[in-house]
Amino acid sequence: MIEAVVFAQVGTSPAGRLLVDFLSLGSIYALLAMGFVIIFKATQVLNFAHGALAGLGAFLVASFATVLNVPGRWIPGAPQWLRWTLSVLAALALATLIGMVLERIFIRPMLGEELFAVAIVTLGLDIVLRTITNDFIGTQARPLGDPFGTRVWTIEGFTLIPWTIIAQVVTTVVLVALIALFFRSRLGIAMRATAFDQEAARAQGIDVGRVFSISWGIGAALAGVAGIFLSLFPRRAAGVDQSTAFFAFAAFPAIILGGLDSVVGAVVGGFAIGLAQALATEFLVGVSWLGTGFAGVVPYLLMLAVLLIRPYGLFGSEEIRRV
Amino acid sequence: MRGRPLLRTSYEADQALFPSVTQRVAITVFLLFLVAIPFFAPGTIGAEGSLPGPDFLASSDWLRLLATLGIFAIGALGLNILTGLAGQVSLGHAFFMAVGAYTAAVFGSAPGPLWGMGLPIWVWLPLAGIIPALLGVLIAPTAVRVRGLYLAIVTLGLVFIGEYMWRNLDFITGGSQSGRTFPALEFRFWQEEAPVLTLSQSSTWFGVLNMSSTAKTYLFILVLVAIMTLVAKNLQRTRIGRAFMSIRDRDVAAEVMGVNEFKTKTIAFAISSFYAGIAGALFASFIGRTIPEQWDLLLSVEFIAIILIGGIGTVSGTLLGSAFVILLPRLVEDLTRLGERLVAEGGFWATVLDPLVSTGTGDWGLVNTSAGVAPGLSVDQLNLVIYGALIIAFLIFEPLGLYGIWLRIRNYWKGWPFTY
Numbered sequence: 041m042i043e044a045v046v047f048a049q050v051g052t053s054p055a056g057r058l059l060v061d062f063l064s065l066g067s068i069y070a071l072l073a074m075g076f077v078i079i080f081k082a083t084q085v086l087n088f089a090h091g092a093l094a095g096l097g098a099f100l101v102a103s104f105a106t107v108l109n110v111p112g113r114w115i116p117g118a119p120q121w122l123r124w125t126l127s128v129l130a131a132l133a134l135a136t137l138i139g140m141v142l143e144r145i146f147i148r149p150m151l152g153e154e155l156f157a158v159a160i161v162t163l164g165l166d167i168v169l170r171t172i173t174n175d176f177i178g179t180q181a182r183p184l185g186d187p188f189g190t191r192v193w194t195i196e197g198f199t200l201i202p203w204t205i206i207a208q209v210v211t212t213v214v215l216v217a218l219i220a221l222f223f224r225s226r227l228g229i230a231m232r233a234t235a236f237d238q239e240a241a242r243a244q245g246i247d248v249g250r251v252f253s254i255s256w257g258i259g260a261a262l263a264g265v266a267g268i269f270l271s272l273f274p275r276r277a278a279g280v281d282q283s284t285a286f287f288a289f290a291a292f293p294a295i296i297l298g299g300l301d302s303v304v305g306a307v308v309g310g311f312a313i314g315l316a317q318a319l320a321t322e323f324l325v326g327v328s329w330l331g332t333g334f335a336g337v338v339p340y341l342l343m344l345a346v347l348l349i350r351p352y353g354l355f356g357s358e359e360i361r362r363v
Numbered sequence: 364m365r366g367r368p369l370l371r372t373s374y375e376a377d378q379a380l381f382p383s384v385t386q387r388v389a390i391t392v393f394l395l396f397l398v399a400i401p402f403f404a405p406g407t408i409g410a411e412g413s414l415p416g417p418d419f420l421a422s423s424d425w426l427r428l429l430a431t432l433g434i435f436a437i438g439a440l441g442l443n444i445l446t447g448l449a450g451q452v453s454l455g456h457a458f459f460m461a462v463g464a465y466t467a468a469v470f471g472s473a474p475g476p477l478w479g480m481g482l483p484i485w486v487w488l489p490l491a492g493i494i495p496a497l498l499g500v501l502i503a504p505t506a507v508r509v510r511g512l513y514l515a516i517v518t519l520g521l522v523f524i525g526e527y528m529w530r531n532l533d534f535i536t537g538g539s540q541s542g543r544t545f546p547a548l549e550f551r552f553w554q555e556e557a558p559v560l561t562l563s564q565s566s567t568w569f570g571v572l573n574m575s576s577t578a579k580t581y582l583f584i585l586v587l588v589a590i591m592t593l594v595a596k597n598l599q600r601t602r603i604g605r606a607f608m609s610i611r612d613r614d615v616a617a618e619v620m621g622v623n624e625f626k627t628k629t630i631a632f633a634i635s636s637f638y639a640g641i642a643g644a645l646f647a648s649f650i651g652r653t654i655p656e657q658w659d660l661l662l663s664v665e666f667i668a669i670i671l672i673g674g675i676g677t678v679s680g681t682l683l684g685s686a687f688v689i690l691l692p693r694l695v696e697d698l699t700r701l702g703e704r705l706v707a708e709g710g711f712w713a714t715v716l717d718p719l720v721s722t723g724t725g726d727w728g729l730v731n732t733s734a735g736v737a738p739g740l741s742v743d744q745l746n747l748v749i750y751g752a753l754i755i756a757f758l759i760f761e762p763l764g765l766y767g768i769w770l771r772i773r774n775y776w777k778g779w780p781f782t783y
Contacts, residue, residue: 172748293520
């Protein structure tokens with residue numbers, strides 16, 4: 041079960057705590073949601089394995105950076121931050137590759153099949169990946185060995201960890217890059233065409249297989265990035281553990297809220313869920329009749345409420361039916 | 364004309380539940396075999412007597428396994444009606460099972476620190492189906508408004524919201540620490556002291572049959588499974604069943620033909636939740652004590668695995684799938700133990716199996732029986748991986764599941780030795 045996220049802010053004002061909670065959670069949800077959306081937008085596949093990919097990505101970073109020291113072991117004398125960054129990049133490259141391989145083996149044969157069937161295949165994939173990754177992680181959390189360590193920044197009375205700021209930057213960059221990809225590049229047009237109608241796209245000379253492959257690669261990489269942030273700052277002392285993969289389920293409300301096929305919607309939805317959860321953590325924890333763990337279900341309640349009013353999310357494209 | 368299996372001369376014959384004589388005979392023999400299972404053990408009939416048959420099936424742990432199979436089959440039949448017939452993908456089956464279980468607890472358990480009314484089984488068991496069904500009716504409008512993949516995620520949310528509720532409604536569920544006990548399977552007229560018939564103690568029936576408690580529970584569940592299967596099978600050839608299938612195949616076309624989408628989906632949710640509630644109540648009652656975390660997403664996924672592996676949309680496939688998914692962990696465990704023994708003995712098999720079985724802290728292998736000590740997956744983890752892999756494999760290679768494999772075998776032999 042998803043527990044309310046605990047932050048390591050000490051001695052800040054309620055407003056500051058709220059802001060930091062909101063930004064941290066919001067950016068994680070937004071990153072997770074954008075990973076979902078790119079796969080859905082290009083291939084119409086609802087990827088239940090996204091959480092498992094996030095856990096896997098974070099685990100790869102933990103192994104590369106702390107246990108294996110790859111590629112740092114080949115560059116003697118490099119400063120720690122450089123070695124760590126290179127490890128992250130190497131791990132993300134491997135995650136991308138894994139995403140592409142998984143797509144090639146498990147999703148490609150389902151090309152043209154019913155959307156449900158493909159979604160359930162990814163559900164099976166999620167179980168397999170999550171179980172194996174968790175077995176590798178073991179019962180102890182694995183630290184990511186980031187160069188900031190336990191350092192905190194204090195700005196105008198706000199105590200925050202550097203990762204909060206970095207996550208905002210990364211989220212913004214990814215958002216801009218994805219929008220540029222979708223609306224300003226040939227590949228983006230190919231992706232939108234594939235999502236619209238695979239057969240017609242193929243008839244236009246679009247390599248549908250390549251679109252699938254690339255979108256799964258990007259999706260897996262984004263999941264990895266989200267996984268890193270997930271194990272870095274909400275529960276920062278610990279690192280990646282068995283619940284990291286499960287946490288990504290909480291990003292489902294975010295994508296539903298924004299609409300399955302909207303990048304901007306993913307970010308808005310992500311931050312909206314983050315805000316709701318931060319507010320719930322701040323104000324509703326002491327309310328006794330709500331019991332424990334209410335902040336964990338706030339995203340789902342919000343999702344239900346929005347869906348009943350707008351069945352395709354806030355930004356999703358409506359399916360037109362006439363009878 | 365007689366004796367040609369596929370020649371049907373009337374609509375009734377075409378729609379018959381068991382169209383051929385062979386089928387009727389086979390099903391009767393199979394049912395008799397199932398009823399006979401508890402009597403395979405020596406000493407069950409009179410002082411020494413037993414029926415001839417494989418007596419390991421009559422052992423207590425196999426009867427428990429078979430009873431669990433029956434309970435899961437009931438739940439899976441429910442999900443099959445919703446997902447297989449009506450085409451509404453639901454990840455929320457565990458939620459409705461939990462509602463059924465806690466309804467049973469509230470009405471059936473003896474009053475104590477937790478809620479309980481101590482009513483007899485003929486009150487709590489039907490209510491354990493009816494209350495989830497009513498809840499299903501409440502959820503159904505969402506399914507009309509929210510379609511397809513969105514619905515899958517909404518029902519996913521239901522499981523998480525449910526889990527939060529069960530953890531916090533500790534006056535009903537007992538909370539995460541201790542959980543609660545559920546009513547035993549005992550038949551009373553009302554709240555009198557001595558039950559008319561109890562399934563939780565062994566007794567002698569008709570002066571000759573020595574019935575253990577597991578044997579009685581097994582037979583009770585067998586009867587329920589038979590009834591629920593018959594209802595589910597029959598549902599497919601009713602007006603409602605056909606409406607379900609039309610909504611599944613093309614909702615717009617179904618509405619054009621006059622099928623009321625709202626009503627049909629509501630009924631589908633109600634029936635499916637009824638089955639889930641009964642299964643949940645039986646399951647909780649059978650294992651005796653559960654904690655709220657029992658009813659998690661994994662349970663829902665297990666049911667999805669059952670209907671997908673068995674063959675979506677078919678009743679016999681659902682039963683096959685339940686057998687497969689429930690017996691698989693047992694098989695994996697037994698094989699692992701066998702592997703461990705063979706590796707310990709050494710010789711040829713040790714060389715072959717060593718990469719598969721991990722025996723100690725330093726020994727790498729795919730699977731081990733002492734979780735957390737040796738590297739490799741535990742039996743539970745290996746089972747999960749196998750579920751996941753089977754879901755993927757069946758969807759890719761045989762979307763009709765085990766039922767589809769059976770169909771192909773049957774069709775091959777039907778024309779044998781000719782190719783068609």
